[in-house]
Amino acid sequence: MLSRRKALKALSTLPVIGGMLGPSVLSAKTVEAVAIPEARNFFKELGVRTFINAAGTYTSMTGSLMSKPVTDAINFGTTEYVNLDELNDKVGERIAQLLKCEYATVSSGAFGAMTIGLAGVMCGADEEKVKQLPDTSGVRNEVILQEAHNIGYTHALTNTGAKLIRVANAKELEKAINKNTALLWFLNANTDQGAITREEFVALGKKHNVPTFIDAAADVPPVDNLFKFTKMGFDLVAFSGGKGLRGPQSAGLLLGRKDLIKAARMHTPPRGTTIARGMKVNKEEVLGMLVALELYLARDHEKEWELWENQIQMISDSAKSIKGVETEIHVPPHANHVPSLKIRWDENVVKITKDAMREQLRDGHPSIETVGNNDEVGITTWMMEPGQERIVAKRVKEVLENA
Structure with missing residues (x-):
């Protein structure tokens, strides 16, 4: 029996x-x-x-294919009920400890991390603004990126109602910054195709007090990248969970500033009147992602x-x-x-x-x-x-x- x-x-x-x-x-x-x-x-x-x-x-x-310890963690998650926010809080704290960053959360892939990360920057902790997206009335709604970094995945940014401002170099970037600028976004895969280096990008963000976000979806390996970009000074970093980390295909990681990630979480389930309601990450995926990360770091x-x-x-x-x-x-x-x-x-x-x-x-x-x-x-x-x-x-x- x-x-x-x-x-x-x-x-x-x-x-x-x-x-x-x-x-x-x-x-x-x-x-x-x-x-x-x-x-x-x-x-x-x-x-x-x-x-x-x-x-x-x-x-x-x-x-990628998940290992047995990862699928065991996913299966374990099916056996009990927990509070979703509490689980995300605890796992976020554990991931932040592992990756030596300020805070983290498991997202619905790197794409989902980009959407909620930007939404968090745009709305902060203002619940009314959270509910109104993608209506950006009264919200800073411009994202500056290099022309060479403008690929299809920027839909993750425009999902919020944001407007993309494309620039060719640092001079154009600084000129484009104004009262509506919410974020400076960098695509690591196209690092060599842009005129602005990662370090210069971070410095420009700090100079003008504008948060910087790097999409590093497919940039594991090397393992050092899991630590590198937050140490470099990027305010937010996104990784895919189902690529080199070998976690759930529909999961990802959002790393960086605690205040911005807490704000990003305001757009995610269990809250239901937000743009990221459909970007749900269930308890099974959250546990699977955590174990996948632990295994990857120990490899x-x-x-x-x-x-x-x-x-x-x-x-x-x-x-x-x-x-x-x-x-x-x-x-x-x-x-x-x-x-x-x-x-x-x-x-x-x-x-x-x-x-x-x-x-x-x-x-x-x-x-x-x-x-x-x-x-x-x-x-x-x-x-x-x-x-x-x-x-x-x-x-x-x-x-x-x-x-």
Whole structure:
């Protein structure tokens, strides 16, 4: 017979029965009879194909895989009721201790962190202003950013009703600051594409008493980035939880000034008349994110890096064994900072296009997802399970050899 706790866990998969009758009136025997077997393969049952992830932490490819301690924490969260604000307070304090910053909260991804972070800056602790967004009447509503940092994810900022002011350099930035300026926003992935450095950006914010926010969604690893940007002086920092940290895909971290994060939390559930009501982070994700962070900080990062280098080298050597194929091992300086591989060839010699190779890898058995463009096929190994690099190396060689 199932224990009461196991019975309650099983009920979480039965919204209709559990909702109608409630756990108190269902016997453990009843739950045992209708519980979902652990061996059930949902993806196979639904006809959803799985694959080896040789591409990276893309949302379309469901980010990263969580470890058992993380999923155990998530499952534990399903067994009891708690006050959501109290849990967020306690976890925020724990994360702040771990990352040596003033305060933190678990957000609905880096995108959600950007929205609530800006909303907190705009409204402060004024409950009436909190309720009125995205109506920005009487609220500072301008966000200044570099033109080179204006990407699609800035929708996370305009969700608040804010207006984006794009500048090319520091002189234009200072000229753009006025009484309506709420925030200076920086995209770390495009650090090298802007004229203003991170340090100069922070200094300008402090000079004009305007908060600064850096989006570092995909910037773990290196582990140092979790500490670097708050130490540098950014008032707010956003990280994705479902990429390098290997937490829940729909979670993230917002780090920085306590007053601004407390203000940001005023826009989140359980409050219901705010723009971020739909950016709910449940207790299970909050616990999962905390454990994922603890595990990441405890990891042997040097050993992990060495593993990735060896895996990439193996795939590179396998591809280069085909006449006419060239490879390049590189590490992006910002965002997805891991050993990566570019495979190129003369299509007059190896008669297959880059798109056709990606398609063959995707359609093969097992399916393998890669990235790239018309000039190259791109591969990373950091999201692979151990041993999968050998499968990828073999398949890459086969496709190129048979072209």
